[in-house]
Amino acid sequence: MERAPLKERAAQILASAETLFGERGYDGVSVRDVADAAGVKKAAVFYYFEGKEDLLERVLERYYTAHREALTSAFEAKGPLRARLHGVIDAYLGFMAENHAYARLVQGLMAQGPAWHGHLQRNLEPLLRWTEEALAEVAPDRGPLAARHFFLTLSGAVINTFTYAPVLAPMWGSDPMSADGLAERREHLHFVTDALMDRLEPRDG
Amino acid sequence: MERAPLKERAAQILASAETLFGERGYDGVSVRDVADAAGVKKAAVFYYFEGKEDLLERVLERYYTAHREALTSAFEAKGPLRARLHGVIDAYLGFMAENHAYARLVQGLMAQGPAWHGHLQRNLEPLLRWTEEALAEVAPDRGPLAARHFFLTLSGAVINTFTYAPVLAPMWGSDPMSADGLAERREHLHFVTDALMDRLEPRDG
DNA sequence: GATCGATTTGACCGATCGGTCAAACCACAA
DNA sequence: TTGTGGTTTGACCGATCGGTCAAATCGATC
Numbered sequence: 372m373e374r375a376p377l378k379e380r381a382a383q384i385l386a387s388a389e390t391l392f393g394e395r396g397y398d399g400v401s402v403r404d405v406a407d408a409a410g411v412k413k414a415a416v417f418y419y420f421e422g423k424e425d426l427l428e429r430v431l432e433r434y435y436t437a438h439r440e441a442l443t444s445a446f447e448a449k450g451p452l453r454a455r456l457h458g459v460i461d462a463y464l465g466f467m468a469e470n471h472a473y474a475r476l477v478q479g480l481m482a483q484g485p486a487w488h489g490h491l492q493r494n495l496e497p498l499l500r501w502t503e504e505a506l507a508e509v510a511p512d513r514g515p516l517a518a519r520h521f522f523l524t525l526s527g528a529v530i531n532t533f534t535y536a537p538v539l540a541p542m543w544g545s546d547p548m549s550a551d552g553l554a555e556r557r558e559h560l561h562f563v564t565d566a567l568m569d570r571l572e573p574r575d576g
Numbered sequence: 577m578e579r580a581p582l583k584e585r586a587a588q589i590l591a592s593a594e595t596l597f598g599e600r601g602y603d604g605v606s607v608r609d610v611a612d613a614a615g616v617k618k619a620a621v622f623y624y625f626e627g628k629e630d631l632l633e634r635v636l637e638r639y640y641t642a643h644r645e646a647l648t649s650a651f652e653a654k655g656p657l658r659a660r661l662h663g664v665i666d667a668y669l670g671f672m673a674e675n676h677a678y679a680r681l682v683q684g685l686m687a688q689g690p691a692w693h694g695h696l697q698r699n700l701e702p703l704l705r706w707t708e709e710a711l712a713e714v715a716p717d718r719g720p721l722a723a724r725h726f727f728l729t730l731s732g733a734v735i736n737t738f739t740y741a742p743v744l745a746p747m748w749g750s751d752p753m754s755a756d757g758l759a760e761r762r763e764h765l766h767f768v769t770d771a772l773m774d775r776l777e778p779r780d781g
Numbered sequence: 782g783a784t785c786g787a788t789t790t791g792a793c794c795g796a797t798c799g800g801t802c803a804a805a806c807c808a809c810a811a
Numbered sequence: 812t813t814g815t816g817g818t819t820t821g822a823c824c825g826a827t828c829g830g831t832c833a834a835a836t837c838g839a840t841c
Contacts, residue, residue: 380788396688398603402829412790414831423829475687481739482684483601488743496747515763519748524768527736528729534686535728538693542701543724558720563729566775567768585818607799617820619801628799 381419384409385433388426393472396479397427428490434473435494441466446501452572455505456564461557463529468553474533498526509571521567528563532556586624589614590638593631598677601684602632633695639678640699646671651706657777660710661769668734669762676753679738703731714776726772733768737761 387408391400402423406413420426445462448455467474480487499522503510506518536547546552592613596605607628611618625631650667653660672679685692704727708715711723741752751757 394689396601396603396684398601399688401827403827413829414790415788417830418788478683478739479601479687481743482680482687483604484599485742491743492746495743499744499747513749515760515767519744520761520764523736523740523744524733524764527732527740531728531732531736534683535732537690538686538696538700539704539724539728541697542704544718555720556725559725559729562720562775563772566771569774570767570771606797608797618799619820620818622800623818 380411380415384411384416384419385426385429389430389433389472392427392430393476396476396483398483402426430476431490431494434470434476437470438466438473438494439497442498442501446505452505452508453565453568456568457561459505460525460529460560460564463526464532464553464557464560467529467533468548471533471548474530478530478534498522506571509568516571525560525564528560585616585620589616589621589624590631590634594635594638594677597632597635598681601681601688603688607631635681636695636699639675639681642675643671643678643699644702647703647706651710657710657713658770658773661773662766664710665730665734665765665769666762668731669737669758669765672734672738673753673758676738679735683735683739703727711776714773721776730765730769733765 384405388400388405391404391408394400402416403413405426406416409416416426420429441462442459445455445458448458477491480491499519502522502525503512503518506521510516510518510521512518532547532553540547543552547556589610593605593610596609596613599605607621608618610631611621614621621631625634646667647664650660650663653663682696685696704724707727707730708717708723711726715721715723715726717723737752737758745752748757752761
């Protein structure tokens, strides 16, 4: 392997880890696998990172910041509530479309014991708070119409688009992850948010 | 370990596998772990089952039949569409509440490479078909309002209730998995289906 | 060409994995 | 008492895991 500066090589390894963790899950990928995909020997991974856990933490950290950056502007936009929500849905969907691996990786970590739950909480909390702020005008702060329920319902509807896609694909008719498929899904989610808003704020918002 | 008839001992092992796979995921559990939890030595697991994969297949098979049985009657019920949908939501939620491990296990398998996708498809397909039949009166068979989108959205809203619960719990206020928490979630999901139906069938259905 | 620090690597470690197997064990019938 | 067949077990296997380390290799500097 020819030489390469520290940052570049680390980025190669990180990118390979990102892809593989997303495809096969944390436990399903060995350090050897990551090294092979990056065109590097296994020991080099331990030269650039403290270990496999460190590798996953860096991958998650990258995702977290990208995830939050993608949603910040959408949440802070002005205008009527419905338009803002559509913007958030679009930003969420767009980010996931460009980071296929992320949704699958996070779902895998959730289903895999409490070891990483704290990590995931720190990422989810600001999204929940933003949703609560955005819906403060129309949703009560407790009960079945509280903002947190809509957060769980809508984020699930977005994320599951990507986690279920490879399983549903054979019976979906068309490819649910294609550009057309995602555009259709986007329209569906707009319909859902509009339907919910119709019931939450009987007059136009 | 004292003697026990074949069926009984196999059921013990299966029950332990069920719990552990749900808590830590398939890859996160060793055959040794399952044996220990069942109060049996590791070799006994291989006496009653062909291997670890066979163990998971039996667990999934049990779940599949239970899952389908729980939803069959709800889907086949008579009455207005909204009431039928509420019934399906309740049955779905009730089944998951009594089988915490199932949702987490399935999500984990989805996020873990295509090895088990075929298996999961065979379970998901009848649910999708039932949803398509149930919504045939109000939903077109293509486009963003097709039944398959509502299937993905609503099943995601139900399942994520359980997979996200342990992660969201600290910021949820109350325990989302308690009886009260689930009742509240149930009301929320009824609200969501009603909101969707309001838009799908402008007149009462 | 010698030196030096950063990078790369092959060899190696102990632990654990899924799986095998022959021996031991036990209830029961002859 | 001696079989006998179903059950349980400890010991063992090869493979793979995450991780370590000293030696080899390289680019730049003098």
